[in-house]
Amino acid sequence: MSSSNQFILNNPPTDAISALKFSPEADSTRIVVASWDKNVYLYDLRDENGTVGEGKLLQAFEHRAPVLDVCFGNTENEIYTAGLDWDVRKIDINTGQQTVLSSHEAGVRNVVYSREHQIIISGSWDSTLHIHRTDAGTNTESQPVVVPLPSKPFSISLTSTKLVVAMASRSLEIYDLKALAVLTAQADSTSTNGNRVEVEPWQSRESSLKFMTRCVACMPGDTGYASSSIEGRVAVEWFDPSPESQARKYAFKCHRQTSEDGVDVVYPVNALAFHPVHGSFASGGGDGVVALWDGIAKRRIRQYQKYPSSISSVDFSSSGKYLAIAVSPGFEDGTDGVAEGVVKIFVRELSETEAKGKGAK
Template identity: 80%
Template structure:
């Protein structure tokens, strides 16, 4: 059967925390961060241009588990965040690692904004660090530090906005241009002077009653989706007008009927939007990947069960491939990672596979 998933060789030895495709349109490079304290760089295409088992190009060791990774201004630069409290820049040409800043607790997420040339990290110390990467910036400058009302769980960005989902169902939406401007205005040399109280563009309370697991922004800059530990997804729009806010909705998903006829509910660990069609994929603790048309409120595709939790999902920059990270999700209360249970699968998508049946 065409368009099967291909399993990559040389996966991490412990749970996968993040998986990202290169930002270059025709690239098939991905980076993967893991609890085994490493970041992995893979090239998916073989010499004939086909997606095969993939080749592990490089591996970068850290002092502690790595919780997030992203590409930077091009596919030769990555940024990492993890339990060593550091935000690191890694030059893939030279393998040089540079610490951009250190938080006061584990760093859960890191994002690079190409439009504003800034790196933003979110830490369990309840702060954001915003790093200006301008060539003319002071090389010794420190990031501005933005206090958060509670611990961040997930973060996603569009060309203009940053969405931070936190504990206590809190959600902040920041204007990226304003954050970049504040960072540029800071002389960046006084640690205390770099703590800035920033008023978010919007403050919201999550539409979901239980802890947020993931947030992902729409590629058209119109809104975002969030998921929870309790098998639900909410879709919302940035526009604060009553008409637009009336469009928001939430739905149940990633549930399986148990032997007693009662639903077994799984966390929705991963969300990612298709860059061309604006549909989105979800991955759950039930080992299922589903495709959703958020505008028409329908699931239009579901893939076979992976028999282990989905920990991360990503589409390539041109939307032609989807990568799936599979790791034990510890839903059964056990925290061991048996050998061979951590896997990465990649699928070359059919021309309209991610389009959504309701779209024309």
């Protein structure tokens, strides 16, 4: 599969891709990738000549177990990782040094960084969030604030002011980031009990979707979020609790195919990502399809040709010019796993209007 506006990154991971993220720096073409092969990879879409094409692998950072999530920190020279070794790690790209910020009591599914509040938040299958101060440096005695959750988190996403945690039992909790940042500032950095704190969420909600949540992604305008399920549906909701705003929420079917005998085959929606400029969003499914949606107009903008395997992760660059697509086997049925097959990273260079909504001016 090749086209004038799409290419495949060189030197992909050797096992399934669990997450990929673009650098938040303006016009940056760097991307980090977490894999089940126990490594985190740093790529640049530009080759040695500065040309965007097949890109180049800059560095790989080995871990003790499969890595489930990764994100950039305050600059693109620091990244944070989470995985099945139960650790949350900071990696200094310039030196290659890895620092364990904290250890959960089970695998760590997600890690996100808030630039506005300078905190790292990790979500683990031990049903807790760890809130880390980035100014703690390499102080190994520094303990995170531990926030108990009512159930296991499956996906987390944040805006400049809010953190959305999608959990088992179809529950979601929305936290005020400023309140979480205040907790970390007040915490005793030498506490031996991990600073476990009961935190009242800003809002608690039940998912609009009837089946297990697979992914949640926040809108760039800090107004709401989209969530997806293992049963081929996406829900779009707004933070504003007013009846007028809540009446706008909706859900729709997607990532379904009709088999030869006429049966509707439903696939999980594994990945969601919002365009930073136009506010549209991309969805990636177990059917190997990526689609772009206008969440306001409630319309599909376009659907790309089918990829060779299921889609495990998608992300837009900070400029919105590029869309990275992780193709990995083992994500067809709504569970992360290891399977034989093609592992590739496709990058689409988008035209100025390719991700623009139908009703956008």
